[in-house]
Amino acid sequence: MKNLLLAASLLICSLAANAQEAPKLYHPEADAKADIAAAVKKASAEHKNVLLQIGGNWCIWCLRFNDLVTKDPDLSSYLAANYEVVHVNYSAENKNEKLLAELGYPQRFGFPVFVVLDGKGKLLHTQNSAYLEEGKGHSKGKVLEFFKNWSPEALDPKTYAASK
Template structure:
């Protein structure tokens, strides 16, 4: 009986520790400049834009956003079809200050903050995530609107040519 009790206790402890682990979607050791360059190259080859999600593993709103767009089938499909997504770290270990300076200091909006780049690496838009929030998370409708507004088709001049 003691063995069963201790086995159950160890299992509960292991599950508690596992539940407290934070997801690691940001890598403080990554070379953000090189990763952005690679993402732009990939986006260009696939006729997509780049979505930089800037934040850190410490940021609950960053994790909530990532969970929404990766678990909601509609958002995930739209994001995958139109963007190359890259998580750019901002933390005590690595603030990526030079990269953020090149991007126009987006951290002024808080975290997460989103940058949309075109397939040439040009910054198209900086999005304050506060405008996408609703309650204790992000609004699916607002996020989808943001993604659609800055998709390759939305900014393609051919989308606006008059038909005769």
């Protein structure tokens, strides 16, 4: 019986330690609307778009996506050059329901889900992340293609006309 209690205690401590080490990308207490407004202002000044990554710390696919785009140098540099990123929380503590309603209910696609805004805050695109998946993660190629297709350069009619 003592061994069973000891094993259970060790398991609980291990789970607690792992929970503390998990990244905290999403913050239920954050004012998502204010964070987005600040990102739009910065994006406008720097000729970028805004990428809203909507999900929660409970979502393994959200964490996997973030790992990919922050640890892969190609994705990381492309993202930094073209987007301001805002992690918008969706969890039991704060579902950001009013904001998500204003964005056209992107949560209908599951999580993570991505919303691209221009430098004025206008909604350009909602991306179902299932189309970016490959195996137990996301495809670098598909993610880079998504980033490129919705970058400010891709949406600039002058740039588009020059490429033809």
